[in-house]
Amino acid sequence: MAQNVLAIYPGTFDPITLGHEDIVRRAAQLFDRVIVAVAAGHHKKTLFNLEERIAMVREACHPWPQVQVESFDGLMRDFVVGRGGKAMVRGLRAVTDFDYEFQLAGMNRHLMPEVETVFLTPGDKYQFISSTFVREIASLGGEVDKFVSANVQQKLDEKLALKKTPS
Structure with a gap:
């Protein structure tokens, strides 16, 4: 087994969800080191x-x-490649994610053949969560406390309150 394997988990994390956190937890169990790379x-x-x-992801x-x-x-x-990563972690929630992620993994294999893409699925209760859904629900006044820390x-509450405040 390889020693000191670094995995990179990239994403926008706008915001980080409990599903993202579940993927980080799973990756941390598999790899010696993990960098969550915020785009x-x-x-x-x-x-x-x-x-x-970055601050929200660091706290999470x-x-x-x-x-x-x-x-x-x-x-x-x-x-x-610059960090010496040997694996790239990608989260898969549903079949709809797979086609895009499969194409991305193929392109990444072409660009960096020494790096493996590892697909991880979040726990069942997180599989439907996306940052896009969280932002939309929160912006419409819905509750998202079951989806984010x-x-x-x-x-989110602070940011959306600022957006509603007339300038």
């Missing part, structure tokens, strides 16, 4: 800025000392 997200309009997302990952949180911009390949819930 700058230039391709997406995010509710939270990069610094806010606090229970696992072998997990680090870093930001990245640009090609994931450059980040993974209390810290993230507070940050």
Whole structure:
């Protein structure tokens, strides 16, 4: 068995959900070290800025000392290879995720053949959760406390209250 294997779990994490946290927990059990790589997200309009997302992810990952949180911009390949990553963790919630993730894994294998993509599924109670759903439900006044940690819930409440405040 390989020693000191570093895995990278990339994402936008806007916001981090309990499903993401479940994937981090599972990855931390499998790999010696895990970097949760928070994407700058230039391709997406995010509710939270990069610094806010990093802070939320760091707090969520606090229970696992072998997990680090870093930001990245640009090609994931450059980040993974630059850190010496040997595995890239991707979460799969449902069959609808698989087609995209399978194509992405194929492209990543072409770009970095020395890095394996590992698919992890969250626990049953988290399989339907997505950051997009969480943001939408919260913005419409719905309850999301079953989908995110209390810290993230507070940050969502604060952010959405600011958005509703007339300028």
